[in-house]
Amino acid sequence: MSLKGSDKSVQQYTDMDVIQQVLAGNTAVFEIIIRRYNPYLYKVGRSYGFDHQDTEDLMQETFIHSYVNLKQYAARASFKTWLIRIMLNQCYRKVHKFSYLKEETAAILPDNSSFMFSSNNSNTNDAVLSREFSKVVEACLQQLSQEYRTTFTLRELAGLSVAETAESMNTTESNVKVRLNRAKAMLRKEIEKTYSAQDIYEFNLVYCDRIVNGVMKRIEELKINSSKVSG
Numbered sequence: 001m002s003l004k005g006s007d008k009s010v011q012q013y014t015d016m017d018v019i020q021q022v023l024a025g026n027t028a029v030f031e032i033i034i035r036r037y038n039p040y041l042y043k044v045g046r047s048y049g050f051d052h053q054d055t056e057d058l059m060q061e062t063f064i065h066s067y068v069n070l071k072q073y074a075a076r077a078s079f080k081t082w083l084i085r086i087m088l089n090q091c092y093r094k095v096h097k098f099s100y101l102k103e104e105t106a107a108i109l110p111d112n113s114s115f116m117f118s119s120n121n122s123n124t125n126d127a128v129l130s131r132e133f134s135k136v137v138e139a140c141l142q143q144l145s146q147e148y149r150t151t152f153t154l155r156e157l158a159g160l161s162v163a164e165t166a167e168s169m170n171t172t173e174s175n176v177k178v179r180l181n182r183a184k185a186m187l188r189k190e191i192e193k194t195y196s197a198q199d200i201y202e203f204n205l206v207y208c209d210r211i212v213n214g215v216m217k218r219i220e221e222l223k224i225n226s227s228k229v230s231g
Helices: 015-023 027-047 052-068 079-097 124-129 131-142 146-157 162-169 173-187 205-230
Strands: none
Touching: 015 027, 015 079, 027 052, 027 079, 027 146, 027 205, 052 079, 052 205, 079 162, 131 173, 146 162, 146 173, 162 173
16 A cells, blocks of 8 residues: 555545544554654654654654554544654653764755755755755754744744644743744844745655655554464
């Protein structure tokens, strides 16, 4: 089974539709969840300063954790914010458990032409892929405290609403607004004067497929192990 996030057959399923099917035993449709929320989780991981590989690992752990604990999901919160909160917790634990050190030379965007960006400016793609731009953005974001960096990422890059961001970060909507305004004030001069928010942290379909394959493989292993135990 291979699903594309843009297919109408995929988009017609709500999160609850997918969750109910997975809980009923149709685990293959969990791929819809992975493709739908890959970009959000990727942006969260990068906002913590993790490199591409570490972010992918955290994403896989987040999806597996959500799959294993799907029965505990309470529809009081949106599934998107529930999933993002798991990713935030994964990032927090990694930072504090391993005293993660950010590499000074790590760029926000890998030097890889398969990362694609949407823009009305035909020259933006080349500019965004330049090492100079990567260093500028990295330096700017690292000036922010983690709460401001995460708030900016969820609101401006991942496109969450104020309410969703507050719910994901377990804070108030007023705090989200204050943090976002402060973050923008610090970043605008270096970033928004030239580049749009959409130019940052894009997650390419190639990497999306890799996450999907990795997570679905582990889900199959969990099912097999569960069958052996019950048998």
